Amino acid sequence: MSAITIKDLNVWFGVSADRSYAVRDVSFEVADGESFGLVGESGSGKSTILRAIAGLVPTWSGKMTVAGETLGPKRSKSFYSKVQMVFQDPYASLHPRQTVDRVLSEAMELHEVQNIDTRIGRLLDDVGLGTGFRFRYPHQLSGGQRQRVAIARALACDPSILLLDEPTSALDVSVQAEILNLLVDLRLEHKLTYIMVSHDLGVVGHLCERIGVMKDGRFEEVLTVDAMRRSEAQSPYTQHLLESSINSIR
Numbered sequence: 001m002s003a004i005t006i007k008d009l010n011v012w013f014g015v016s017a018d019r020s021y022a023v024r025d026v027s028f029e030v031a032d033g034e035s036f037g038l039v040g041e042s043g044s045g046k047s048t049i050l051r052a053i054a055g056l057v058p059t060w061s062g063k064m065t066v067a068g069e070t071l072g073p074k075r076s077k078s079f080y081s082k083v084q085m086v087f088q089d090p091y092a093s094l095h096p097r098q099t100v101d102r103v104l105s106e107a108m109e110l111h112e113v114q115n116i117d118t119r120i121g122r123l124l125d126d127v128g129l130g131t132g133f134r135f136r137y138p139h140q141l142s143g144g145q146r147q148r149v150a151i152a153r154a155l156a157c158d159p160s161i162l163l164l165d166e167p168t169s170a171l172d173v174s175v176q177a178e179i180l181n182l183l184v185d186l187r188l189e190h191k192l193t194y195i196m197v198s199h200d201l202g203v204v205g206h207l208c209e210r211i212g213v214m215k216d217g218r219f220e221e222v223l224t225v226d227a228m229r230r231s232e233a234q235s236p237y238t239q240h241l242l243e244s245s246i247n248s249i250r
């Protein structure tokens with residue numbers, strides 16, 4: 001079954017003569033439990049697709065069915081209990097005056113989750129922090145630890161889908177692999193479906209089964225990560241992208 005079906009998605013910004021399209025006629029499906037990567041040059045529309053799914057862009061057309069809901073202009077509260085987003089910058093995404101405990105409790109209170117106390121302990125274990133971090137403030141955490149908290153917050157209401165917007169690119173190289181491996185483990189343990197945006201084909205190759213290659217708001221092609229590793233791209237643009245990243249994808 002498909003966890004995500006996107007059909008003829010267009011997203012634009014501005015009105016009348018100032019209207020410009022960030023995403024054009026994009027269609028793809030992501031199966032339950034699959035991890036789908038979005039790659040392509042800066043400004044090609046990758047993040048906008050995630051933001052459209054998450055209800056963060058006002059103007060779009062097409063049909064999006066996500067976690068069993070056909071999406072309209074606004075997202076329901078129940079949608080956000082099934083679909084959560086993890087952002088690139090763990091420094092900007094946590095409130096400086098909230099402890100880890102508060103961040104996680106707030107996410108659960110919003111969705112009326114039961115047994116919050118026990119669940120916080122379990123979430124902190126799941127993301128490899130442990131309860132010793134429970135009452136720390138963001139400034140007492142490293143970048144990698146902050147991103148673990150952001151991931152724990154995304155998992156707080158037990159979603160089935162995570163939208164990952166470059167979740168490792170703001171981190172030190174040594175920490176990137178740790179967070180990536182955590183995401184690999186969490187997908188299996190929590191039976192999650194991912195869409196992940198990344199500039200880095202090596203990262204996408206590690207985490208995804210298939211990738212959509214974007215250029216100027218459109219899909220150039222969708223290919224499997226196996227095909228990517230064998231450099232079996234159909235479009236010259238994708239081929240060029242693979243050749244320029246040859247060392248990171250093998």
Ligand SMILES: Nc1ncnc2c1ncn2[C@@H]1O[C@H](COP(=O)(O)OP(=O)(O)OP(=O)(O)O)[C@@H](O)[C@H]1O
Binds near residue numbers: 042
């Ligand atoms: N709120 C906005 N208002 C106007 N234009 C926007 C807005 N958000 C995005 N855009 C434009 O939409 C296009 C796609 O942006 P998007 O952030 O989706 O690209 P991206 O592929 O994720 O890029 P990057 O890899 O640099 O994050 C860009 O041209 C961008 O300038």
